[in-house]
Amino acid sequence: MAYVRPLARVLGRRLAAPRRFIQVVAGPRQVGKTTLVRQVLETSRRAFRYASADEPTLRGRDWLEAQWDGRGSPHGTPAGRA
Secondary structure: OOOOOOHHHHHHHHHHOOOOOOOOOOOOOOOOHHHHHHHHHHHOOOOOOOOOOOOOOOOOHHHHHHHHHOOOOOOOOOOOOO
16 A cells, blocks of 8 residues: 555545635645645546646746636646546
């Protein structure tokens, strides 16, 4: 059985709650953010959209709005079931 990060339950509850806000997982490099999100999404029965904002420079508001509206191209995998 794979190790499941303690925050997986917290993130799972947040994603299962009625949609009001975008969920952002932020933190230092190489601490397991992507692994955490993927673990939660693999067990989720809900549609999702995953997009990585990991770049040396911050993404602009237009990119964020495009992701929220579903117009943007998701980066990485999984691209989503939405």
